[in-house]
Amino acid sequence: MKLLRLKLGVDFRSLSAGFEINFLREWAWNEDRCFGFHPYCLAGRNGSGKSNVLEALAAIFYHIECIYLDYRPDGFEFDPESSSEGFRAESATPDAFELEYLIPNNRIVPRDPWPKEDDWPVFHIRITKQEGERPVIHWLNKLISTGEVTETELTRTEVKAYLPTYVLGYSSGHNEVLSLPFFKMRFVQFDEYCDHLVKDVPYDGKPEGRLIYLDEQFSQAILICHFLFPNDAILRVFEKEMGLKGIQRFRIIIRKFHRLPIAEERLSSMSLEEKKDKSKTTVELTSKLSGYYNDKDALQFGLIDKLIRCSTAFYDSENDSSNGEGGDLYLDYWVNEATKKAFQFHFSERVEDSDELSSAKSALNLFQSFQTLLMLNQYKVDIETKAELYKSGSLYVNETISTPASHERIMRFKEGSLIKEGIPQTIYIKALSDGEHQLLHTIGLCLLFRHESALFLLDEPETHLNPDWRASYISTLRAALEADSATKNVMREVLLTSHSPFIISDCRQDNVLVFEKRPDGKVDWDFAKFNTFGASANAITIRVFGRRETIGDYALDKLKELRQRLQGDESPDALIAEAGKELGDSVEKVLFINQAFDKKEAE
Numbered sequence: 050m051k052l053l054r055l056k057l058g059v060d061f062r063s064l065s066a067g068f069e070i071n072f073l074r075e076w077a078w079n080e081d082r083c084f085g086f087h088p089y090c091l092a093g094r095n096g097s098g099k100s101n102v103l104e105a106l107a108a109i110f111y112h113i114e115c116i117y118l119d120y121r122p123d124g125f126e127f128d129p130e131s132s133s134e135g136f137r138a139e140s141a142t143p144d145a146f147e148l149e150y151l152i153p154n155n156r157i158v159p160r161d162p163w164p165k166e167d168d169w170p171v172f173h174i175r176i177t178k179q180e181g182e183r184p185v186i187h188w189l190n191k192l193i194s195t196g197e198v199t200e201t202e203l204t205r206t207e208v209k210a211y212l213p214t215y216v217l218g219y220s221s222g223h224n225e226v227l228s229l230p231f232f233k234m235r236f237v238q239f240d241e242y243c244d245h246l247v248k249d250v251p252y253d254g255k256p257e258g259r260l261i262y263l264d265e266q267f268s269q270a271i272l273i274c275h276f277l278f279p280n281d282a283i284l285r286v287f288e289k290e291m292g293l294k295g296i297q298r299f300r301i302i303i304r305k306f307h308r309l310p311i312a313e314e315r316l317s318s319m320s321l322e323e324k325k326d327k328s329k330t331t332v333e334l335t336s337k338l339s340g341y342y343n344d345k346d347a348l349q350f351g352l353i354d355k356l357i358r359c360s361t362a363f364y365d366s367e368n369d370s371s372n373g374e375g376g377d378l379y380l381d382y383w384v385n386e387a388t389k390k391a392f393q394f395h396f397s398e399r400v401e402d403s404d405e406l407s408s409a410k411s412a413l414n415l416f417q418s419f420q421t422l423l424m425l426n427q428y429k430v431d432i433e434t435k436a437e438l439y440k441s442g443s444l445y446v447n448e449t450i451s452t453p454a455s456h457e458r459i460m461r462f463k464e465g466s467l468i469k470e471g472i473p474q475t476i477y478i479k480a481l482s483d484g485e486h487q488l489l490h491t492i493g494l495c496l497l498f499r500h501e502s503a504l505f506l507l508d509e510p511e512t513h514l515n516p517d518w519r520a521s522y523i524s525t526l527r528a529a530l531e532a533d534s535a536t537k538n539v540m541r542e543v544l545l546t547s548h549s550p551f552i553i554s555d556c557r558q559d560n561v562l563v564f565e566k567r568p569d570g571k572v573d574w575d576f577a578k579f580n581t582f583g584a585s586a587n588a589i590t591i592r593v594f595g596r597r598e599t600i601g602d603y604a605l606d607k608l609k610e611l612r613q614r615l616q617g618d619e620s621p622d623a624l625i626a627e628a629g630k631e632l633g634d635s636v637e638k639v640l641f642i643n644q645a646f647d648k649k650e651a652e
Contacts, residue, residue: 050213050502051083051151052542053173055105058145059180062101062226063572066145070102070562070574072542073151077559083151083171086527088543090556091574092593093564098572099546103218103506104226106544107260109148110216110504111230112141113176113184114258115237117209122240125439134440138183145180149173149189152211153502153540171540174203174211213542215503218262219491221512229441231262232450236435239427246337248312254338254352255417256424263494266426268486269462269478270419271493272296276384277392278412280405282532283496290492290518290525291485292470298383299465299478301356305367306375307334307428307459333375334425334459352418355395356380361388405533409500416497422460429453483513488525495529495543499536507545511552523555550586553593557582563593587636600635608637612644621649 056069072089073082091099116138127135151171178184186208188201203211218231238256245252275283276296287293308331316330323329338352357363361383366376382388396415400406430450455461465478491510511519530536547553553561561577579592590596598605611624625645632638
């Protein structure tokens with residue numbers, strides 16, 4: 050998808066009602082702009098409002114997603130008696146907006162008649178929400194022959210087809226306003242699974258919702274998926290930037306001890322004797338992911354069964370349990386060609402005539418399986434906290450929802466080790482630096498979803514990177530999202546916020562949006578007023594962040610002191626020597642030395 054325009058009809062965070070931001074403009078529409086890699090960089094000082102744009106987009110797509118989900122948890126929706134603050138299509142945060150974007154015209158949902166004589170490769174979608182009213186979603190079909198635009202309201206099936214395939218969020222810090230809609234969706238997905246479990250109805254094996262927030266618990270999952278389904282694109286990116294050649298081994302631990310009471314309708318059909326048996330009135334949390342026999346008495350492997358069959362060795366402590374309370378399943382993997390073939394057999398998704406797409410789809414399929422297991426780690430959150438989360442617009446997730454201790458998690462990765470060029474000893478994944486984790490996380494995320502018409506919302510993805518990696522970040526991102534020939538026809542959108550001049554220097558002028566907060570608190574933005582592409586870090590620092598000095602304030606104070614002493618009676622030669630001894634090379638130091646030489650010559 051490609052964003053066109055966002056306009057807010059009400060206040061949202063620091064963005065005032067009437068705030069409007071434009072992305073791809075009509076006169077710039079062409080195949081390269083629609084399908085090429087052109088990330089938007091939202092730049093500005095801290096507190097300038099740039100992250101609020103990402104937060105608004107995440108909140109809007111969460112609201113639309115909730116309206117059109119096939120499954121919503123019990124008690125999630127508004128009820129005047131039992132859930133007065135539940136979800137309502139008519140009430141959102143922000144509660145009034147217009148959002149326009151392009152999405153590929155894949156003819157997912159055919160219409161009749163179809164304007165074949167004016168066929169466009171993309172659909173122009175507009176979502177409009179008035180305050181207190183349900184959003185309305187239109188397809189705007191512009192006839193090439195006349196320029197006339199016709200509005201067609203989309204059906205439910207069409208809306209689900211023409212939303213971005215995924216909305217992916219990442220934040221290097223604790224931007225909990227950005228993560229909040231994603232965490233809400235994570236609990237909807239958890240409830241979706243549990244409801245299928247306790248009612249004993251088939252579960253698809255993957256969450257329905259398309260919002261995914263990539264936090265630290267997904268780091269190892271991302272790496273494992275890539276290296277179990279490797280291709281040249283992945284190896285090029287990871288080897289070039291970090292010297293990583295593969296994953297050597299890893300362990301998965303699945304706890305099978307948490308039980309849920311079965312649904313009331315199932316319980317009501319039981320005899321009194323059966324109701325006394327805990328094994329019949331409760332169900333173990335992971336059991337929906339194990340195998341079952343179908344109507345033809347044929348064994349159907351579940352996710353956990355497949356992971357067992359791919360393992361090098363496994364041990365199930367439940368088999369030693371005499372009280373039937375469950376135990377831990379240990380799955381060990383030594384990654385070699387046999388391991389990769391096992392995963393390919395159980396998790397591969399074949400795309401006809403394309404090895405590139407097949408490998409990518411298979412890696413994504415495995416990732417979504419891991420996502421399902423990791424989602425079960427939300428089991429400790431009580432109903433009251435979950436209800437508070439669903440209705441909140443500003444909840445601090447990390448303070449409210451505690452992460453279970455490692456030994457209490459339903460699923461966790463352990464002892465993952467990497468093969469790194471030139472380093473013979475074991476390199477554990479958890480031992481990587483913050484910068485290495487961040488680069489692997491963000492680039493690995495883009496590699497996983499590179500073939501999807503997705504929206505990527507990356508909040509300061511370069512924070513922990515060293516200057517060299519910051520300078521190469523956009524080119525690395527480009528290498529990830531244009532990794533193979535199959536990505537050239539993918540319409541995706543990447544929005545990232547940044548304070549790094551290196552990031553801005555690798556973005557086109559039309560894709561750099563500079564934010565500033567006025568003295569009255571209102572947020573202004575504009576496209577960069579100078580050619581950012583290839584501009585020096587110093588030029589960008591001056592024009593975007595208003596910082597003219599190239600050195601820190603403490604060193605600058607020392608220079609000011611030397612200038613004051615120069616204006617007095619001290620020897621220019623002595624001050625030049627002192628500056629050369631105490632200060633490193635900088636433009637400011639050169640200017641001071643020139644000033645001192647001028648005074649010496651004048652004397």
